[in-house]
Amino acid sequence: MKLLRLSFISLLFFSSLFTACQGAATHVVSVASLLKEMTSREQLTKFPEPQYITKHASSYDRRSISANDKFWFANWDNNQWTSVEENNGRTEYVLLDTDQPGAITHFWMTGIGENRGQGTLRIYIDDVKKPVISQTLRSFIGENKAVGYPLSCSVSPLAPVDERGHNLYFPIPYAQSCKITYESDLIIKDERGKGEVLYYNIDYRTYIEDVEIESFTKTSIADNKDLIVKTNQLLLNGGSSDKVKQSKGFESFDITLNKDAEVVISQKNIGAAIHEINMRVQEDNPRQSMRSAILKCTFDNSQTVWVPIGDFFGSGYKITPYETRYNKVSGSGNLTSKWIMPFEKSCQISLKNIGDVPIRINGSLQFNAYDWTNRSMHFYTSWHQFTGIETGKADKSMDGGNGIQDLNYVTLSGQGVYVGDVLTLFNDNAPLGKTIWEKEDGTFRHCWWGEGDEKIYIDGEAFPSHFGTGTEDYYNYAWCKPETFTHPFIAQPSGDGNMTPGYTVNAKVRTLNALPFTKSLKFDMELWHWNKATINYAPTTFYYMKPGGKNNIAPDYKGAKEKVLVDYEELHKSEKNNS
Incomplete structure (x- = not known):
């Protein structure tokens, strides 16, 4: 009896232990957990x-099927649906239909014609026939007063409201399934007809590990009211939900970089993480120096960062004030980065001048403690420029062709997470003084450079799982609008080169909609220009990878040494004088 009783007690003990371990291994995902994740910088440094x-x-245009097909660059990127359903006498256009547990992490839309997103959005969760959301699309996405700014926003606020991109960053988790539909009697059946035209992009997660999900309900926004307010405040003031880490040192520097000189500004032989980098180029109007000064970072004996400082801080090569969650540029020229950059044993940070004149730079670095684990990743930045690239001849066709091409932002191999990018370009388009939608001698003229779609391939996909509707849509504004904007996740510090020839910078950072990959990631962007043009096109990419990861972008000394171009009239002043 004693042996039997002992065995029974042992069984109960091990059963309880197994249950406890099971419970400890189960992750709970909810609106609250996702909002907290959104404001954690450290969480991005570890594989999810x-x-x-x-x-x-x-x-996106559904005629785009293969890179070998003539419609690969087709551009009727609107009113394309997963399916169309009849429901209680109404027609619902299905934008998303997934039967796997996950969460909506970002929703963008814009429109033209009648209505412009004023039809009814419905979101159905976990196969329940009654939607948890039923209201106008724009009021829920970009004008959601219950969620507030910046979780809900429309950009640029300087542009007419009907010509903005509307965004929702508020997460919508679901335990089993999610279907998103849109109803509008004005949706046109013929893409060339009159009525409502809708463009949309939705990022969503699918969990591939055991996870417990608390699905979004009708009361989820009200139930999390205080946390939503706190999240908006943290996003706007640059705060974090991470626990405060012990300082591992604050280092300042003030150096003059002579031609071809490289100076180590910090070196450590103990594990930690960079939490903030500040710099300032000591020039009244730095331009070429923002491109000529190269930031180099080596973590645990592997160089992972080689990038011109202006592009690294997201300002390109002009001092254009803006602020996202990870970068800030002030009007006086102070440059700040808040990407967390961990290392297990050592790091070396240096600045190199590849230009022809000395550059004086001062600044500081903040190091904090970091717990390196088998999920930790190094921070990477890649930069390169497509210099003087030809966009092809002018064409009114929406079917693609005539010089349109896919440009590679970056291709990665290994395990990691893609977290953002900055695009700096100079658009040398059309004769001086010409603007968009002009015809001259039968030539179709349009200065817009960004009609092309992003195509992102994850873990060896044959067809991109991310296929967008235009470069400005990827950067979450709309209609090639030149007005500037700044937001925790997106920014257009300069849009001068959108509607007219000139200089443009677009920036995007990712949190909940970051892109994990276990083997590889390839990011291409179409260069789809409305007019024959020459363009300097420089993408900067930000990502984390586990040690051993590789990228295809070698340090682009040639591109960084090119003369920077800022003003079209200045560029062609000598040509005008000579003529």
């Missing part, structure tokens, strides 16, 4: 747990 895949749904 529980593991998920970020997927994408959009209104």
Whole structure:
């Protein structure tokens, strides 16, 4: 009896232990957990747990099937649906239909014609026939007063409201399934007809590990009111939900970089993480120096960062004030980065001058403690410029062709997470003084450079799981609007080169819609220009990878040594004088 009783007690003990371990291993995902994750900088430095895949749904032209097909660059990127359903006498256009546990992490839309997003959005969760959301699309996405700014926003606020991109960053988790539909009697059946035209892009997670999900309900916004307010405040003031880490040192520097000189500004032989980098180029109007000064970072004996400082801080090569969650540029020229850059044993940070004149730079670095684990990753930045690239001849066709091409932002191999990018370009388009939508001698003229779609391939996909609707849509504004804007996740510090020839910078950072990959990631962007042009096109990419990861972008000394171009009239002043 004693042996039997002991065995029974042992059984209960091990059963309880197993249950406890099971409970400890189960991750709970909810609106609250996702909002807290959104404001954690450190969480991006570790490969996701529980593991998920970020997927994408959009209104891209469905004729784009293969890179070998003539419609690969087709551009009717609107009113394209997953399916069309009849429901209680109403027609619902299905934007997304997934039957796997996950969460909506970002929703963007814009429109033209009648209505412009004023039809009814419905979101159905976990196969329940009654939607948890039923209201106008724009009021829920970009004008959601219950969620507030910046979780809900429309940009640029300087542009007419009907010509903005409307964004929702508020997460919508679901335990089993999610279907998103849109109803509008004005949706046109013929893409060339009159009525409402809708463009949309949706990022969503699919969890591939065991996870417990508390699905979004009708009361989820009200139930999390205080946390939503706190989240908006943290996003706007640059705060973090991470626990405060012990300082591992504050280092300042003030150096003059002579031609071809490289100076180590910090070196450590103990594990920690960079939490903030500040710099300032000591020139009244730095331009070439912002491109000539190269930031180099080596973590644990592997160089992972080689980038011109202006592009690294997201300002390109002009001092254009803006602020996202990870970068800030002030009007006086102070440059700040808040990417967390961990290392297990050592790091070396240096600045190199590849230009022809000396550059004086001062600044500081803040190091904090960091717990390196088997999920930790190094921070990477890649930069290169497509210099003087030809966009092809002018064409009115929406079917693609005539010089349109895919440009590679970056291709990665290994395990990691893609977290953002900055695009700096100079658009040398059209004769002086010409603007968009002009015809001269039968030539179709349009200065807009960014009609092309992003195509992102994850873990060896044959067809991109992320296929967008235009470069400005990827950067979450709309209609090639030149007005500037700044937001925790997106920014256009300069849009001078959008509607007219000139200089443009677009920036995007990712949190909940970051892109994990286990083997590889390839990011291409179409260069789809409305007019024959020559363009300098420089993408900067930000990502984390586990030690051993590789990228295809070698240090682009040639591109960084090119003369920077800022003003079209200045560029062609000598040509005018000579003529």
